[in-house]
Amino acid sequence: MGKCEQCIIKQFNALKSLTKDxxxxxxxxxxxxxxxxxxxxxQEGEAINGLYCVKDGICKLSKLSENGKDQIVKMVxxxxxxxxxxxxxxxxxxxxxTALNDMEVCFIPRSEIIADLQKNPKFSFDMLKEMAHDLKDxxxxxxxxxxxxxxxxxxxxxxxxxENFGVNPDGTLSVVLSREDYANIVGxxxxxxxRVLSQFRKESLISTLGKFIKIxxxxxxxxxx
Amino acid sequence: MGKCEQCIIKQFNALKSLTKDxxxxxxxxxxxxxxxxxxxxxQEGEAINGLYCVKDGICKLSKLSENGKDQIVKMVxxxxxxxxxxxxxxxxxxxxxTALNDMEVCFIPRSEIIADLQKNPKFSFDMLKEMAHDLKDxxxxxxxxxxxxxxxxxxxxxxxxxENFGVNPDGTLSVVLSREDYANIVGxxxxxxxRVLSQFRKESLISTLGKFIKIxxxxxxxxxx
DNA sequence: GTTAATATATGATATATGTCATGTTTTCTT
DNA sequence: AAGAAAACATGACATATATCATATATTAAC
Numbered sequence: 453m454g455k456c457e458q459c460i461i462k463q464f465n466a467l468k469s470l471t472k473d474x475x476x477x478x479x480x481x482x483x484x485x486x487x488x489x490x491x492x493x494x495q496e497g498e499a500i501n502g503l504y505c506v507k508d509g510i511c512k513l514s515k516l517s518e519n520g521k522d523q524i525v526k527m528v529x530x531x532x533x534x535x536x537x538x539x540x541x542x543x544x545x546x547x548x549x550t551a552l553n554d555m556e557v558c559f560i561p562r563s564e565i566i567a568d569l570q571k572n573p574k575f576s577f578d579m580l581k582e583m584a585h586d587l588k589d590x591x592x593x594x595x596x597x598x599x600x601x602x603x604x605x606x607x608x609x610x611x612x613x614x615e616n617f618g619v620n621p622d623g624t625l626s627v628v629l630s631r632e633d634y635a636n637i638v639g640x641x642x643x644x645x646x647r648v649l650s651q652f653r654k655e656s657l658i659s660t661l662g663k664f665i666k667i668x669x670x671x672x673x674x675x676x677x
Numbered sequence: 678m679g680k681c682e683q684c685i686i687k688q689f690n691a692l693k694s695l696t697k698d699x700x701x702x703x704x705x706x707x708x709x710x711x712x713x714x715x716x717x718x719x720q721e722g723e724a725i726n727g728l729y730c731v732k733d734g735i736c737k738l739s740k741l742s743e744n745g746k747d748q749i750v751k752m753v754x755x756x757x758x759x760x761x762x763x764x765x766x767x768x769x770x771x772x773x774x775t776a777l778n779d780m781e782v783c784f785i786p787r788s789e790i791i792a793d794l795q796k797n798p799k800f801s802f803d804m805l806k807e808m809a810h811d812l813k814d815x816x817x818x819x820x821x822x823x824x825x826x827x828x829x830x831x832x833x834x835x836x837x838x839x840e841n842f843g844v845n846p847d848g849t850l851s852v853v854l855s856r857e858d859y860a861n862i863v864g865x866x867x868x869x870x871x872r873v874l875s876q877f878r879k880e881s882l883i884s885t886l887g888k889f890i891k892i893x894x895x896x897x898x899x900x901x902x
Numbered sequence: 903g904t905t906a907a908t909a910t911a912t913g914a915t916a917t918a919t920g921t922c923a924t925g926t927t928t929t930c931t932t
Numbered sequence: 933a934a935g936a937a938a939a940c941a942t943g944a945c946a947t948a949t950a951t952c953a954t955a956t957a958t959t960a961a962c
Contacts, residue, residue, distance in 0.1 A: 523823050523824055525820070536809070576801045584766045630940090646939095865949075871910060874910095908957100913953085916951070921944100926940080928940080929938070
Protein backbone atom coordinates (compact mmCIF):
# COMPACT_ATOMS: atom_id res chain seq x y z
CA MET A 453 0.00 0.00 0.00
CA GLY A 454 1.21 3.51 -0.85
CA LYS A 455 2.74 5.77 1.76
CA CYS A 456 0.98 9.03 2.63
CA GLU A 457 4.22 10.91 3.08
CA GLN A 458 5.07 10.17 -0.56
CA CYS A 459 1.58 10.55 -1.98
CA ILE A 460 1.24 13.45 -4.40
CA ILE A 461 -2.53 13.71 -3.99
CA LYS A 462 -2.24 15.39 -0.59
CA GLN A 463 -0.84 18.57 -2.11
CA PHE A 464 -4.38 19.36 -3.30
CA ASN A 465 -5.95 19.33 0.16
CA ALA A 466 -5.39 20.13 3.83
CA LEU A 467 -3.42 16.91 4.41
CA LYS A 468 -0.41 18.74 2.93
CA SER A 469 -0.15 20.62 6.22
CA LEU A 470 0.53 17.50 8.26
CA THR A 471 4.10 16.91 9.32
CA LYS A 472 6.09 14.00 7.96
CA ASP A 473 5.70 12.19 11.27
CA UNK A 474 1.95 12.69 11.28
CA UNK A 475 1.72 11.42 7.71
CA UNK A 476 3.75 8.34 8.54
CA UNK A 477 1.49 7.56 11.47
CA UNK A 478 -1.59 7.97 9.28
CA UNK A 479 -0.02 5.77 6.64
CA UNK A 480 -0.01 2.86 9.05
CA UNK A 481 -3.69 3.08 9.89
CA UNK A 482 -5.26 4.21 6.65
CA UNK A 483 -6.96 1.79 4.31
CA UNK A 484 -7.27 2.01 0.56
CA UNK A 485 -10.46 1.17 -1.33
CA UNK A 486 -11.52 0.78 -4.92
CA UNK A 487 -15.08 1.80 -5.63
CA UNK A 488 -16.98 1.00 -8.79
CA UNK A 489 -19.07 3.48 -10.73
CA UNK A 490 -22.52 3.76 -9.20
CA UNK A 491 -21.46 2.31 -5.85
CA UNK A 492 -22.47 4.16 -2.68
CA UNK A 493 -19.51 5.19 -0.53
CA UNK A 494 -21.64 6.21 2.43
CA GLN A 495 -25.31 6.79 2.92
CA GLU A 496 -27.32 9.63 4.40
CA GLY A 497 -27.59 9.04 8.15
CA GLU A 498 -24.65 6.66 8.24
CA ALA A 499 -21.74 7.14 10.65
CA ILE A 500 -18.62 7.74 8.58
CA ASN A 501 -16.08 7.48 11.39
CA GLY A 502 -13.27 8.95 9.43
CA LEU A 503 -12.10 10.98 6.50
CA TYR A 504 -11.77 9.98 2.86
CA CYS A 505 -9.11 11.30 0.55
CA VAL A 506 -10.04 10.82 -3.10
CA LYS A 507 -7.05 9.46 -5.03
CA ASP A 508 -8.90 9.02 -8.29
CA GLY A 509 -12.36 9.42 -9.76
CA ILE A 510 -15.35 11.60 -8.99
CA CYS A 511 -18.40 11.26 -6.79
CA LYS A 512 -21.59 13.15 -6.10
CA LEU A 513 -22.87 14.21 -2.70
CA SER A 514 -26.65 14.18 -2.58
CA LYS A 515 -29.51 14.46 -0.14
CA LEU A 516 -32.88 12.81 -0.47
CA SER A 517 -35.76 15.25 -0.45
CA GLU A 518 -39.24 14.50 0.89
CA ASN A 519 -40.59 14.47 -2.66
CA GLY A 520 -38.35 11.54 -3.51
CA LYS A 521 -35.76 13.47 -5.54
CA ASP A 522 -32.10 13.08 -4.73
CA GLN A 523 -30.69 16.61 -4.83
CA ILE A 524 -27.00 16.80 -5.72
CA VAL A 525 -25.31 19.32 -3.47
CA LYS A 526 -21.67 18.98 -4.46
CA MET A 527 -19.30 16.97 -6.58
CA VAL A 528 -15.99 15.79 -5.16
CA UNK A 529 -13.07 15.03 -7.40
CA UNK A 530 -9.58 13.53 -7.20
CA UNK A 531 -7.48 15.45 -4.68
CA UNK A 532 -10.39 16.50 -2.51
CA UNK A 533 -11.67 15.05 0.73
CA UNK A 534 -14.94 13.51 1.76
CA UNK A 535 -16.60 13.46 5.16
CA UNK A 536 -14.97 16.53 6.74
CA UNK A 537 -18.24 17.98 7.95
CA UNK A 538 -19.38 14.85 9.74
CA UNK A 539 -15.89 14.34 11.11
CA UNK A 540 -15.78 17.76 12.70
CA UNK A 541 -19.37 17.79 13.96
CA UNK A 542 -19.10 14.19 15.11
CA UNK A 543 -22.46 13.51 13.49
CA UNK A 544 -23.70 10.96 11.04
CA UNK A 545 -23.55 12.03 7.43
CA UNK A 546 -26.25 14.36 6.18
CA UNK A 547 -25.40 13.44 2.60
CA UNK A 548 -24.97 10.34 0.50
CA UNK A 549 -21.80 9.87 -1.56
CA THR A 550 -22.06 7.93 -4.82
CA ALA A 551 -19.25 7.22 -7.28
CA LEU A 552 -19.78 8.73 -10.73
CA ASN A 553 -16.96 6.66 -12.18
CA ASP A 554 -14.50 4.13 -10.87
CA MET A 555 -12.74 5.57 -7.85
CA GLU A 556 -9.81 4.97 -5.59
CA VAL A 557 -9.99 6.43 -2.11
CA CYS A 558 -8.03 6.28 1.12
CA PHE A 559 -9.86 6.12 4.43
CA ILE A 560 -8.34 7.55 7.60
CA PRO A 561 -10.03 6.63 10.90
CA ARG A 562 -11.62 9.46 12.85
CA SER A 563 -9.44 9.24 15.96
CA GLU A 564 -6.21 9.76 14.01
CA ILE A 565 -7.40 12.85 12.18
CA ILE A 566 -9.02 14.38 15.24
CA ALA A 567 -5.75 14.02 17.10
CA ASP A 568 -3.96 15.95 14.38
CA LEU A 569 -6.67 18.62 14.24
CA GLN A 570 -6.18 19.22 17.93
CA LYS A 571 -2.39 19.30 17.79
CA ASN A 572 -1.53 20.86 14.46
CA PRO A 573 -3.02 24.35 14.12
CA LYS A 574 -1.79 24.71 10.54
CA PHE A 575 -3.73 21.60 9.59
CA SER A 576 -6.91 22.70 11.33
CA PHE A 577 -6.60 26.16 9.82
CA ASP A 578 -6.33 24.58 6.38
CA MET A 579 -9.42 22.49 7.07
CA LEU A 580 -11.16 25.67 8.16
CA LYS A 581 -10.18 27.33 4.88
CA GLU A 582 -11.56 24.44 2.86
CA MET A 583 -14.80 24.47 4.78
CA ALA A 584 -15.08 28.25 4.33
CA HIS A 585 -14.68 27.72 0.61
CA ASP A 586 -17.40 25.07 0.58
CA LEU A 587 -19.66 27.40 2.50
CA LYS A 588 -19.19 30.17 -0.05
CA ASP A 589 -20.01 27.75 -2.85
CA UNK A 590 -23.12 26.63 -1.00
CA UNK A 591 -24.27 30.23 -0.52
CA UNK A 592 -23.85 30.86 -4.24
CA UNK A 593 -25.87 27.76 -5.04
CA UNK A 594 -28.67 28.92 -2.74
CA UNK A 595 -28.87 32.22 -4.59
CA UNK A 596 -28.85 30.49 -7.97
CA UNK A 597 -31.55 28.04 -6.92
CA UNK A 598 -33.70 30.84 -5.63
CA UNK A 599 -33.28 33.34 -8.42
CA UNK A 600 -32.31 31.68 -11.69
CA UNK A 601 -34.30 29.71 -14.24
CA UNK A 602 -33.82 26.01 -14.91
CA UNK A 603 -32.37 26.95 -18.30
CA UNK A 604 -29.78 29.19 -16.68
CA UNK A 605 -28.93 26.71 -13.94
CA UNK A 606 -28.47 23.91 -16.42
CA UNK A 607 -26.23 26.06 -18.61
CA UNK A 608 -24.15 26.83 -15.53
CA UNK A 609 -24.01 23.16 -14.55
CA UNK A 610 -22.59 22.30 -17.97
CA UNK A 611 -20.03 25.08 -17.69
CA UNK A 612 -19.13 23.88 -14.21
CA UNK A 613 -18.55 20.31 -15.34
CA UNK A 614 -16.55 21.55 -18.28
CA GLU A 615 -14.32 23.84 -16.23
CA ASN A 616 -13.79 21.58 -13.25
CA PHE A 617 -13.61 18.10 -14.74
CA GLY A 618 -12.40 18.76 -18.27
CA VAL A 619 -13.04 17.14 -21.63
CA ASN A 620 -12.03 14.00 -23.51
CA PRO A 621 -9.82 14.17 -26.63
CA ASP A 622 -12.96 14.36 -28.80
CA GLY A 623 -14.18 17.40 -26.83
CA THR A 624 -16.99 15.66 -24.94
CA LEU A 625 -17.26 16.29 -21.21
CA SER A 626 -15.10 13.75 -19.45
CA VAL A 627 -17.57 13.30 -16.60
CA VAL A 628 -20.58 11.55 -18.05
CA LEU A 629 -23.75 12.28 -16.13
CA SER A 630 -27.21 10.95 -16.79
CA ARG A 631 -30.02 13.40 -17.59
CA GLU A 632 -31.38 12.51 -14.19
CA ASP A 633 -28.11 13.56 -12.57
CA TYR A 634 -28.28 16.90 -14.37
CA ALA A 635 -31.87 17.28 -13.20
CA ASN A 636 -30.73 16.56 -9.65
CA ILE A 637 -27.94 19.11 -9.81
CA VAL A 638 -30.24 21.78 -11.18
CA GLY A 639 -33.18 20.83 -8.99
CA UNK A 640 -35.76 20.12 -11.65
CA UNK A 641 -37.74 17.25 -13.14
CA UNK A 642 -35.78 14.80 -15.28
CA UNK A 643 -38.07 15.54 -18.25
CA UNK A 644 -37.36 19.26 -17.88
CA UNK A 645 -33.61 18.68 -17.89
CA UNK A 646 -33.95 16.50 -21.00
CA ARG A 647 -36.07 19.14 -22.70
CA VAL A 648 -33.67 21.97 -21.96
CA LEU A 649 -30.69 19.93 -23.15
CA SER A 650 -32.61 19.24 -26.36
CA GLN A 651 -33.21 22.98 -26.73
CA PHE A 652 -29.51 23.67 -26.19
CA ARG A 653 -28.79 21.12 -28.92
CA LYS A 654 -31.22 22.81 -31.32
CA GLU A 655 -29.60 26.14 -30.55
CA SER A 656 -26.17 24.60 -31.29
CA LEU A 657 -24.91 25.41 -27.80
CA ILE A 658 -24.07 21.74 -27.28
CA SER A 659 -24.08 18.52 -29.27
CA THR A 660 -24.94 15.15 -27.83
CA LEU A 661 -24.19 11.54 -28.67
CA GLY A 662 -26.10 9.38 -26.26
CA LYS A 663 -24.91 10.34 -22.81
CA PHE A 664 -21.88 12.17 -24.17
CA ILE A 665 -22.23 15.92 -24.26
CA LYS A 666 -19.95 18.32 -26.04
CA ILE A 667 -20.03 22.04 -25.45
CA UNK A 668 -20.07 23.73 -28.85
CA UNK A 669 -20.56 27.34 -27.79
CA UNK A 670 -19.27 28.09 -24.31
CA UNK A 671 -19.91 31.82 -24.56
CA UNK A 672 -23.41 31.13 -25.81
CA UNK A 673 -24.04 29.01 -22.75
CA UNK A 674 -22.72 31.81 -20.57
CA UNK A 675 -25.24 34.17 -22.15
CA UNK A 676 -28.23 31.89 -21.50
CA UNK A 677 -31.03 33.62 -19.60
CA MET B 678 -16.15 49.48 27.57
CA GLY B 679 -16.99 45.91 28.69
CA LYS B 680 -14.30 43.32 29.18
CA CYS B 681 -14.34 40.21 26.99
CA GLU B 682 -13.19 37.96 29.81
CA GLN B 683 -16.31 38.90 31.76
CA CYS B 684 -18.72 39.01 28.83
CA ILE B 685 -21.42 36.36 29.02
CA ILE B 686 -22.16 36.48 25.29
CA LYS B 687 -19.03 34.53 24.40
CA GLN B 688 -20.41 31.34 25.93
CA PHE B 689 -22.64 31.03 22.87
CA ASN B 690 -19.81 30.93 20.34
CA ALA B 691 -16.26 29.80 19.73
CA LEU B 692 -14.79 32.72 21.67
CA LYS B 693 -15.52 30.73 24.83
CA SER B 694 -12.52 28.56 23.95
CA LEU B 695 -10.06 31.42 24.22
CA THR B 696 -7.94 31.54 27.35
CA LYS B 697 -8.33 34.32 29.87
CA ASP B 698 -5.09 35.89 28.66
CA UNK B 699 -6.23 35.79 25.06
CA UNK B 700 -9.56 37.35 26.00
CA UNK B 701 -7.83 40.13 27.92
CA UNK B 702 -5.63 40.91 24.95
CA UNK B 703 -8.65 41.00 22.64
CA UNK B 704 -10.45 43.23 25.11
CA UNK B 705 -7.84 45.89 24.62
CA UNK B 706 -8.14 46.01 20.85
CA UNK B 707 -11.81 45.32 20.25
CA UNK B 708 -14.26 48.10 19.52
CA UNK B 709 -17.95 48.22 20.33
CA UNK B 710 -20.57 49.54 17.92
CA UNK B 711 -24.25 50.33 18.02
CA UNK B 712 -26.06 49.76 14.76
CA UNK B 713 -29.53 51.02 13.98
CA UNK B 714 -32.25 48.93 12.39
CA UNK B 715 -31.84 48.90 8.63
CA UNK B 716 -28.21 49.96 8.73
CA UNK B 717 -25.69 47.99 6.68
CA UNK B 718 -22.88 46.46 8.76
CA UNK B 719 -20.82 45.45 5.77
CA GLN B 720 -21.49 45.21 2.07
CA GLU B 721 -20.98 42.51 -0.49
CA GLY B 722 -17.44 42.82 -1.83
CA GLU B 723 -16.22 44.87 1.12
CA ALA B 724 -13.14 43.90 3.13
CA ILE B 725 -14.26 43.12 6.67
CA ASN B 726 -10.82 42.89 8.27
CA GLY B 727 -12.03 41.27 11.42
CA LEU B 728 -14.68 39.36 13.25
CA TYR B 729 -17.94 40.62 14.73
CA CYS B 730 -19.49 39.21 17.87
CA VAL B 731 -23.19 40.08 18.10
CA LYS B 732 -24.00 41.25 21.63
CA ASP B 733 -27.58 42.15 20.88
CA GLY B 734 -30.05 42.25 18.00
CA ILE B 735 -30.42 40.35 14.76
CA CYS B 736 -29.18 40.85 11.23
CA LYS B 737 -29.65 39.24 7.84
CA LEU B 738 -26.90 38.06 5.50
CA SER B 739 -27.90 38.48 1.89
CA LYS B 740 -26.47 38.31 -1.60
CA LEU B 741 -27.58 40.34 -4.57
CA SER B 742 -28.68 38.24 -7.51
CA GLU B 743 -28.35 39.23 -11.17
CA ASN B 744 -32.11 39.69 -11.36
CA GLY B 745 -31.94 42.42 -8.76
CA LYS B 746 -33.32 40.41 -5.84
CA ASP B 747 -31.43 40.32 -2.57
CA GLN B 748 -31.49 36.68 -1.48
CA ILE B 749 -31.28 36.19 2.28
CA VAL B 750 -28.91 33.32 3.02
CA LYS B 751 -28.75 33.36 6.80
CA MET B 752 -29.86 35.27 9.87
CA VAL B 753 -27.42 35.97 12.68
CA UNK B 754 -28.61 36.58 16.20
CA UNK B 755 -27.24 37.69 19.56
CA UNK B 756 -24.46 35.35 20.65
CA UNK B 757 -23.35 34.43 17.15
CA UNK B 758 -20.48 35.75 15.08
CA UNK B 759 -20.28 37.54 11.79
CA UNK B 760 -17.54 37.50 9.19
CA UNK B 761 -15.88 34.16 10.02
CA UNK B 762 -15.84 32.98 6.43
CA UNK B 763 -14.15 36.07 5.06
CA UNK B 764 -11.76 36.09 8.00
CA UNK B 765 -10.61 32.56 7.35
CA UNK B 766 -10.45 32.81 3.56
CA UNK B 767 -8.90 36.27 3.76
CA UNK B 768 -11.33 37.41 1.11
CA UNK B 769 -13.75 40.27 0.86
CA UNK B 770 -17.25 39.48 1.99
CA UNK B 771 -19.47 37.56 -0.38
CA UNK B 772 -22.53 38.67 1.56
CA UNK B 773 -24.08 41.86 2.86
CA UNK B 774 -25.05 42.16 6.52
CA THR B 775 -28.01 44.37 7.40
CA ALA B 776 -29.44 44.97 10.88
CA LEU B 777 -33.04 43.81 11.29
CA ASN B 778 -33.38 45.67 14.57
CA ASP B 779 -31.14 47.82 16.73
CA MET B 780 -27.91 45.97 17.38
CA GLU B 781 -24.84 46.06 19.54
CA VAL B 782 -21.74 44.34 18.18
CA CYS B 783 -18.09 44.04 19.10
CA PHE B 784 -15.48 44.11 16.39
CA ILE B 785 -12.17 42.28 16.77
CA PRO B 786 -9.44 43.11 14.24
CA ARG B 787 -8.36 40.32 11.93
CA SER B 788 -4.74 40.06 13.08
CA GLU B 789 -5.72 39.35 16.69
CA ILE B 790 -8.12 36.57 15.87
CA ILE B 791 -5.85 34.98 13.29
CA ALA B 792 -3.09 34.84 15.87
CA ASP B 793 -5.37 32.95 18.24
CA LEU B 794 -6.57 30.60 15.51
CA GLN B 795 -2.98 29.66 14.82
CA LYS B 796 -2.02 29.18 18.46
CA ASN B 797 -5.11 27.80 20.16
CA PRO B 798 -6.25 24.54 18.57
CA LYS B 799 -9.33 24.33 20.76
CA PHE B 800 -10.47 27.69 19.45
CA SER B 801 -9.85 26.81 15.82
CA PHE B 802 -11.58 23.46 16.29
CA ASP B 803 -14.60 25.28 17.70
CA MET B 804 -14.63 27.63 14.73
CA LEU B 805 -14.42 24.58 12.49
CA LYS B 806 -17.43 23.09 14.26
CA GLU B 807 -19.45 26.25 13.80
CA MET B 808 -18.56 26.42 10.13
CA ALA B 809 -19.48 22.74 9.71
CA HIS B 810 -22.84 23.53 11.24
CA ASP B 811 -23.39 26.45 8.88
CA LEU B 812 -22.46 24.22 5.96
CA LYS B 813 -25.04 21.64 6.96
CA ASP B 814 -27.69 24.35 7.22
CA UNK B 815 -26.71 25.65 3.79
CA UNK B 816 -26.98 22.17 2.26
CA UNK B 817 -30.45 21.79 3.74
CA UNK B 818 -31.48 25.14 2.29
CA UNK B 819 -30.23 24.11 -1.15
CA UNK B 820 -32.40 20.99 -1.04
CA UNK B 821 -35.43 22.97 0.14
CA UNK B 822 -34.96 25.60 -2.55
CA UNK B 823 -34.66 22.96 -5.20
CA UNK B 824 -37.45 20.64 -4.14
CA UNK B 825 -40.10 22.44 -2.10
CA UNK B 826 -42.90 24.81 -3.07
CA UNK B 827 -42.99 28.47 -2.13
CA UNK B 828 -45.87 27.67 0.21
CA UNK B 829 -43.81 25.05 2.01
CA UNK B 830 -40.69 27.19 2.18
CA UNK B 831 -42.62 30.12 3.58
CA UNK B 832 -44.26 27.93 6.21
CA UNK B 833 -40.82 26.71 7.20
CA UNK B 834 -39.45 30.25 7.31
CA UNK B 835 -42.19 31.23 9.76
CA UNK B 836 -41.48 28.19 11.90
CA UNK B 837 -37.77 29.00 11.79
CA UNK B 838 -38.28 32.58 12.95
CA UNK B 839 -40.63 31.37 15.66
CA GLU B 840 -38.27 28.71 16.98
CA ASN B 841 -35.03 30.65 16.77
CA PHE B 842 -36.03 34.20 17.66
CA GLY B 843 -39.10 33.71 19.82
CA VAL B 844 -42.28 35.67 20.32
CA ASN B 845 -43.45 38.83 22.09
CA PRO B 846 -45.77 38.69 25.13
CA ASP B 847 -48.77 38.98 22.78
CA GLY B 848 -47.59 35.95 20.81
CA THR B 849 -46.43 37.81 17.69
CA LEU B 850 -43.06 36.90 16.24
CA SER B 851 -40.48 39.05 17.96
CA VAL B 852 -38.44 39.52 14.79
CA VAL B 853 -40.52 41.69 12.50
CA LEU B 854 -39.71 41.16 8.85
CA SER B 855 -41.23 42.88 5.86
CA ARG B 856 -43.07 40.81 3.27
CA GLU B 857 -40.15 41.57 1.00
CA ASP B 858 -37.75 40.05 3.54
CA TYR B 859 -39.86 36.90 3.66
CA ALA B 860 -39.85 36.79 -0.13
CA ASN B 861 -36.07 37.11 -0.07
CA ILE B 862 -35.67 34.30 2.44
CA VAL B 863 -37.93 32.01 0.47
CA GLY B 864 -36.62 33.10 -2.92
CA UNK B 865 -39.83 34.26 -4.53
CA UNK B 866 -41.52 37.44 -5.75
CA UNK B 867 -42.72 39.81 -3.04
CA UNK B 868 -46.29 39.54 -4.37
CA UNK B 869 -46.13 35.77 -4.08
CA UNK B 870 -44.97 35.94 -0.48
CA UNK B 871 -47.78 38.39 0.32
CA ARG B 872 -50.30 36.14 -1.39
CA VAL B 873 -49.20 33.02 0.47
CA LEU B 874 -49.24 34.84 3.80
CA SER B 875 -52.79 35.98 3.00
CA GLN B 876 -53.71 32.36 2.28
CA PHE B 877 -52.17 31.26 5.58
CA ARG B 878 -54.28 33.92 7.30
CA LYS B 879 -57.46 32.70 5.58
CA GLU B 880 -56.60 29.16 6.65
CA SER B 881 -56.12 30.39 10.24
CA LEU B 882 -52.53 29.19 10.29
CA ILE B 883 -51.40 32.70 11.21
CA SER B 884 -52.93 36.04 12.05
CA THR B 885 -51.47 39.38 11.04
CA LEU B 886 -51.66 42.94 12.27
CA GLY B 887 -49.69 45.09 9.88
CA LYS B 888 -46.18 43.74 9.90
CA PHE B 889 -46.77 41.73 13.06
CA ILE B 890 -47.36 38.04 12.47
CA LYS B 891 -48.63 35.56 15.01
CA ILE B 892 -48.49 31.83 14.47
CA UNK B 893 -51.93 30.44 15.35
CA UNK B 894 -51.45 26.84 14.31
CA UNK B 895 -47.86 25.66 14.41
CA UNK B 896 -48.68 22.06 13.60
CA UNK B 897 -50.84 23.20 10.72
CA UNK B 898 -47.87 25.13 9.35
CA UNK B 899 -45.72 22.04 9.73
CA UNK B 900 -48.21 20.08 7.63
CA UNK B 901 -48.23 22.59 4.75
CA UNK B 902 -47.43 20.99 1.40
C1' DG C 903 -52.19 66.17 12.04
C1' DT C 904 -51.73 66.18 7.17
C1' DT C 905 -49.37 64.81 3.26
C1' DA C 906 -46.14 61.99 0.98
C1' DA C 907 -43.92 57.78 0.68
C1' DT C 908 -43.77 53.06 1.38
C1' DA C 909 -45.68 48.57 2.25
C1' DT C 910 -49.43 45.48 1.78
C1' DA C 911 -53.18 43.46 -0.79
C1' DT C 912 -55.44 41.40 -4.66
C1' DG C 913 -56.99 40.66 -9.53
C1' DA C 914 -55.82 39.43 -14.30
C1' DT C 915 -52.79 37.36 -17.14
C1' DA C 916 -48.39 35.35 -18.92
C1' DT C 917 -44.86 32.03 -18.42
C1' DA C 918 -42.06 28.42 -16.66
C1' DT C 919 -42.00 24.13 -15.01
C1' DG C 920 -44.15 19.77 -13.50
C1' DT C 921 -46.75 15.67 -14.59
C1' DC C 922 -48.47 11.97 -17.24
C1' DA C 923 -48.47 9.38 -21.37
C1' DT C 924 -46.15 7.17 -25.01
C1' DG C 925 -42.66 6.08 -28.28
C1' DT C 926 -37.80 5.56 -29.38
C1' DT C 927 -33.26 4.87 -28.57
C1' DT C 928 -29.34 3.05 -25.93
C1' DT C 929 -27.37 -0.07 -22.76
C1' DC C 930 -27.22 -4.26 -20.29
C1' DT C 931 -27.84 -9.30 -19.71
C1' DT C 932 -27.58 -13.79 -21.04
C1' DA D 933 -27.27 -11.53 -31.23
C1' DA D 934 -31.79 -11.24 -29.16
C1' DG D 935 -34.54 -9.76 -25.71
C1' DA D 936 -35.20 -7.05 -21.57
C1' DA D 937 -34.36 -3.07 -19.09
C1' DA D 938 -33.12 1.42 -18.62
C1' DA D 939 -32.45 5.95 -20.36
C1' DC D 940 -33.79 9.44 -23.50
C1' DA D 941 -37.16 12.11 -26.13
C1' DT D 942 -41.28 14.60 -26.97
C1' DG D 943 -46.29 15.86 -26.92
C1' DA D 944 -50.33 17.35 -24.29
C1' DC D 945 -51.87 19.29 -20.47
C1' DA D 946 -51.99 20.95 -15.45
C1' DT D 947 -50.21 23.92 -12.08
C1' DA D 948 -47.29 27.05 -9.63
C1' DT D 949 -45.26 31.18 -9.77
C1' DA D 950 -44.01 35.67 -11.95
C1' DT D 951 -45.43 39.91 -13.76
C1' DC D 952 -48.11 43.95 -14.33
C1' DA D 953 -51.75 46.84 -12.81
C1' DT D 954 -54.15 49.11 -9.36
C1' DA D 955 -56.21 49.85 -4.87
C1' DT D 956 -55.76 50.30 0.06
C1' DA D 957 -53.47 50.48 4.36
C1' DT D 958 -49.42 51.79 7.14
C1' DT D 959 -45.60 54.32 8.26
C1' DA D 960 -42.58 58.31 7.94
C1' DA D 961 -41.75 63.29 7.30
C1' DC D 962 -42.74 67.82 7.97
